[in-house]
Amino acid sequence: MDVRIFKTEEEIGAAAGKMFCDFVNSKPDCVLGFATGATPVPTYSYMADQCDKGNVTFKDVKTFNLDEYCDLPKEHKNSFYMFMYDNLFSKVDLKPENIDFLDGNTDPEAESARYAASIEAKGGIDIQLLGIGRNGHIAFNEPADEFSGEAYKIKLTDSTIEANSIYFDDIAMPRYAMTMGIGSIMKAKKIIFIATGASKAQAVHDMIKGEVTPKCPASILQNHADVTVFLDEAAASML
Ligand code: GLP
Numbered sequence: 001m002d003v004r005i006f007k008t009e010e011e012i013g014a015a016a017g018k019m020f021c022d023f024v025n026s027k028p029d030c031v032l033g034f035a036t037g038a039t040p041v042p043t044y045s046y047m048a049d050q051c052d053k054g055n056v057t058f059k060d061v062k063t064f065n066l067d068e069y070c071d072l073p074k075e076h077k078n079s080f081y082m083f084m085y086d087n088l089f090s091k092v093d094l095k096p097e098n099i100d101f102l103d104g105n106t107d108p109e110a111e112s113a114r115y116a117a118s119i120e121a122k123g124g125i126d127i128q129l130l131g132i133g134r135n136g137h138i139a140f141n142e143p144a145d146e147f148s149g150e151a152y153k154i155k156l157t158d159s160t161i162e163a164n165s166i167y168f169d170d171i172a173m174p175r176y177a178m179t180m181g182i183g184s185i186m187k188a189k190k191i192i193f194i195a196t197g198a199s200k201a202q203a204v205h206d207m208i209k210g211e212v213t214p215k216c217p218a219s220i221l222q223n224h225a226d227v228t229v230f231l232d233e234a235a236a237s238m239l
Pocket residue numbers: 035036037038039040066067130131132133137138139140
């Protein structure tokens with residue numbers, strides 16, 4: 001793993017965002033995998049700014065996202081699709097037909113097969129952006145007894161529900177989500193991983209220095225050939 005440590009989230013956003021933009025300029029029809037949460041926002045801001053300045057175009061880029069809630073309309077303000085629309089899709093020249101998202105409101109097995117086939121048909125994900133949960137989860141792959149494979153429907157943990165319920169003021173917080181599995185994530189050709197803040201320090205330590213175990217899903221990244229890790233000093237404090 002190529003571990004790079006920065007002082008601020010903005011510096012990370014610019015460094016990770018530049019890596020994405022440079023790749024898009026080298027392969028304009030590439031396939032990018034995105035994540036939601038607070039961590040990737042500075043990176044999306046940098047990418048949107050570069051597109052606005054005419055330094056990169058996403059017109060031929062195809063995208064996939066890691067996860068989406070079940071039993072929540074795609075257009076609901078708290079859906080992961082709307083998070084991406086607000087933070088990136090509405091700010092760059094991506095074509096709507098090139099944006100693929102897991103559908104949390106259909107048959108999970110059929111949707112898993114559809115998503116895997118769509119990723120394969122587009123040549124696989126060139127760069128997958130990842131964050132991490134405090135317990136070492138990636139996407140919604142929580143600590144488990146074995147590593148998951150392709151996308152599947154998961155019951156959200158009480159801690160995840162508790163952490164996100166504050167955002168749901170008009171509808172009950174979903175109890176389930178569709179998530180890309182560890183197997184589908186590991187097929188990405190390259191991974192850009194970002195973590196900031198002291199709350200992620202233990203998970204980052206376990207990911208990089210711990211045993212490879214599904215008890216810390218992110219530890220599987222030790223087995224990936226091309227992972228660039230962007231950390232601030234707080235998230236790197238236990239390395
Ligand atoms: C959720 C998402 C993950 C994300 C994690 C951390 O669990 N499913 O994809 O990495 O939260 O979010 P944040 O970046 O806000 O800490």
